Amino acid sequence: MSSIPVTVRGAQMLRDELQRLKTKDRYEVIAAIAEARSHGDLSENAEYDAAKERQAFIEGRIAELEGKLSSAQIIDPTTLNTNGKIVFAATVSVEDLETGDRVTYQIVGNDEADLKEFKISITSPMARALIGREEGDVVEVNAPAGVREYEILEVMFI
Known part of the structure; x- marks a missing residue:
């Protein structure tokens, strides 16, 4: 397993x-x-x-x-050293390039995902788009409502 x-x-x-x-x-x-x-x-x-x-x-x-x-x-995200790359457990602030809306998510496992708490599953389209990227990158997210573009504003390990 x-x-x-x-x-x-x-x-x-x-x-x-x-x-x-x-x-x-x-x-x-x-x-x-x-x-x-x-x-x-x-x-x-x-x-x-x-x-x-x-x-x-x-x-x-x-x-x-x-x-x-x-x-x-x-x-434990506080012990990660990824040179700014987004990985599991990272907390990421992004801005929707179309609307200007800003939001901060933490990438977590399926059992702990809760959108009300801004915790997104590692398997979600947003998390999949963010993994491996870094601050300043623009990512495309294939959401149910269509493709959205987000700029990564900040990557934190808190």
Whole structure:
């Protein structure tokens, strides 16, 4: 299995979710199954079926998180020395050359991407266009709305 890049913050988010699933959610669903069983006939017991489905989801998510964490390559952006090149975990300020809008994104893994927090996935069209480039470069991004041009204003490793 190949390694999955993840920031320090992203790895901690995964660990926190795993901890919650193992110590809280797992026991809550076990209690819900026991409660549903106490109601008698399991063949027509909707609460029991729902609790079993929830249990399957939780166990599957635990396995998924353990797999991701075991193959995670945790990257601390403050320790990177890339001579100004944009790489995973970099924070990049860009300007849309058509509208003049400026925005700052951090390039992160798929699990930690959140556009509301200006964290874009390494697999997004914007991140793919930025990787390997440097301050002052103009990049073309194939977005769903068409091709957009952005100038890279600043590259930070924070």
